Amino acid sequence: MDIALAVSDVVVARARSGDLEALEALYRAFETPVYNLARRILRNAEDAEDVLQETFLEVVKSIREYRGEGHLWGWVRRIASSKALMKIRRDRLRTTEEFDESASVGRPAMSVAANLDLERALDELSDTGRAVVWLHDVEGYTHEEIAEMMDKTVSFSKSQLARSHARLRLLLDAAPESR
Amino acid sequence: MTHCTMDDLVALRAHEGSVWARTHLESCDVCRAELDALYQRIAQLKALPARAPARDRWQVVRQQVVAERHQRRREWAGWSLAAAAGLAAILIFRPFAPGIASADELAQAQQASAQLESTLHQYGTDGRVESGSAASLAAQLEDQIAAVDGVINRLGNANGAVQEDSVVAMWRQRVQLMRQLVQVRVTRVSYVGL
Secondary structure, eight states, X not given: OOOOOOOOXXXXXHHHTTOHHHHHHHHHHHHHHHHHHHHHHSSOHHHHXXXXXXXXXXXXXXXXXXXXXXXXXXXHHHHXXXXXXXXXXXXXXXHTOOSSSHHHHTSOHHHHHHSOSHHHXXXXXXXXXXXXXXXXXXXXOOHHHHHHHHTOOHHHHHXXXXXXXXXXXXXXXXXXXXX | OOOOOHHHHHHHHTTOOOHHHHHHHHHOHHHHHHHHHHHHHHHHHHHSOOOOOSSOOHHHXXXXXXXXXXXXXXXXXXXXXXXXXXXXXXXXXXXXSOOOOOHHHHHHHHXXXXXXXXXXXXXXXXXXXXXXXXXXHHHHHHHHHHHHHHHHHHHHHSOSTTHHHHHHHHHHHHHHHHHHHHHHHHTOOOSOOO
């Protein structure tokens, strides 16, 4: 998703000084893209809203450290991505979910064949796979950046991307429209 | 006939394909179609409509920000009071204690503080993300350092040799707080591990 988010320097300066109205203006400007990013990475709307909230609490705390280098959206997006990835990690620790895609592979084929479209296919990917696909292919992060955010290797990111695309291809081929 | 794997196709899209894959692609309709499908799938992903949150979370964010600011103000006031009390104690008990302040001690404390400032700058604010607890702790320490700086400034404006011990004591306190702040910055969470 290409985002052309323009926030005036005046608003940013006021936000950096702690002005609540300016901070709300930032929130309104970035609310949808942050939520969308989180929602695409996470499976559930409630978690995505939590990430939205956590992201802006972080923005408010750290806005004074933003030096205007690069687009503000890039800075906010980095925070949101990290928060979403942290959420996945916390959930994984809580559920001790397997890190690979075996959980999805074992699901009944009928549920896949019945309702497939691209969004549903995305939902069928592992949390990690979906995050890598979205961050790399849509948000434009490099494998190096993704590896750094996930504390993994570049090879891991590349391999997750290829595996996820292979899975997406299978899922979309199985969709009724594709038959 | 061996075809390109998804790894090959993803690499080809990133212009990182192997010589074999690039050569094979020129002569294989199946793999060209697969690569086209990959491009289309990614274009579809990018074209998915943006999702918007069902609820407005700004009020929650706002309330939390306001509450934290009140808390920080109270803490700042507390630390200022503590610093002032410490200063008063030094001034009161100084006549009964041997003078320990010296220009050397002051210079040492100031040098240590400058070194820590430099270290802090190296681990400084580069826009990376730190955890909420680390950010909160760092903010508290910064408030305490600001309170100590305020006392140092007031002492600097006052005259009299009686201030020397107090100034050294405050600089030492500043060094201790700076050490803690550096520790927080060095160990901060700048990435999340998946």
